[in-house]
Amino acid sequence: MDGILPLWKPKGFTSHDCVMKVRRLYKTKKVGHTGTLDPEVEGVLPICIGQATKIVPFLTDTNKTYIAEATIGFSTETEDSHGSVIDKVALTTPITSSMIESVLKEYQGTITQVPPMYSAVKVNGKKLYEYAREGKEVERPNRKVFIKELELLTTSEPTIHQTQPFTFRVVCSKGTYIRTLCVDIGKALGYPAHMSELERTQTGSFDKSNTVTFGQIEEAVENGKEEELLSPMKKGVDHLDVLHIDDPLLFKVKNGQKLPLPSPLPKTNPFQVQHRNELVAIYQIHPTNEAEIKPLRIFHTSVESR
Known part of the structure; x- marks a missing residue:
């Protein structure tokens, strides 16, 4: 059985958890995912099965599309909503849409990012999050990433907590940290910020509209139709x-x-x-x-x- 399972990864699962579950459902060890998503992020996660595992690096290398929510007003150690607050500045006046859009323009094209301490990037053979859990901060290598599209979707007035969320859509190269993008946009606006929500809506040619959930997969397995959920291998390399x-x-x-x-x-x-x-x-x-x-x-x- 060879093909690509266009999975909608649920919150609470690591990408590895998804691979293990697909292995059980499809009764095969030849399974690989095509781009890590944090456990609390949901979204498109194509899973390669059988011979399709040979194209994992090619599909991983494609552009990704995300819908993200950034919250201006405080930053966290993990750069998302699950870490401890490390800086806080109350908003007394709202940040306008035009101000946000002006900053977003600065982050289109090739940009430089510093990976967050809570990430799997390795320094001297050790993952950054391992240093972070030990309370150590090490020098992190810069990386170049490409932001193809970046557009403001919604914004709102400051909340009673004197913070302001806004949502944006981004199309970017592999290796882009959306958490870091949210933090950097906040800094450019003059405030600490963090990523409060994230959803991946597209990987390569696989988008949210043609994904399947674990519930749908389990139902297909019960009816002997699990192979019908697989896309052909060539769809994973149609770029x-x-x-x-x-x-x-x-x-x-x-x-x-x-x-x-x-x-x-x-x-x-x-x-x-x-x-x-x-x-x-x-x-x-x-x-x-x-x-x-x-x-x-x-x-x-x-x-x-x-």
């Missing part, structure tokens, strides 16, 4: 261009052979190789011989080579 091959080339591809550089050249590198609209491999331009292409992943296919 990669496609090289279509004929029957004579299929044998070479299935045996992992290098091929001459095709013309026209695919627009992405790496790229899909399809035979009769079925994904059979992922190739790239050879890194040391630009006259050839070489395989990165080979998939067993339903079509025999001739």
Whole structure:
């Protein structure tokens, strides 16, 4: 059984919890997720099953879309609503939509982030959250991320607690910390801030509208229809261009052979190789011989080579 399960991850589950549950439901060990979501965050989490586990890094590398709520007025040690408050400044006047939108414009494109201390980023072989739990703060490496879209959705008047929430939609590259983005936007507005809510609405071509819940999966398993919930592997790499091959080339591809550089050249590198609209491999331009292409992943296919 090969394919991608477009799971809607519920709150209270780690991404690893989801993998373990899918393994039990689908009765297979070959299961992998495509981008960690914190336990208290819900959203789109494509789960790769069987041969589809070979495309995990390619699907993980796609853009993600989130709906986030930031709250201006206080910051926390975890940069979300679950940590202890470390700074607080009461809002006496509301921050206007135009003020927020002006700051959001500054955070579009390539930006630099410092990962939060409560994160799984490793420094000297140790995860940052392990240092944080020991009460230690270490120097964290900067990382470049790309914010493709950033738009204000709603804002409101300051609450009785003299804080002000606002929601925004962001489309960003992998590795972007939305918690940190909320904190940095707050700083640019002149106040401490934190991320108070987060939902991932899209990963690559998988969006909220075509996801399934664990309840739906369990019902499908009971009726022997769990395979019907899986999307084909090629949907997970549809951000990669496609090289279509004929029957004579299929044998070479299935045996992992290098091929001459095709013309026209695919627009992405790496790229899909399809035979009769079925994904059979992922190739790239050879890194040391630009006259050839070489395989990165080979998939067993339903079509025999001739």
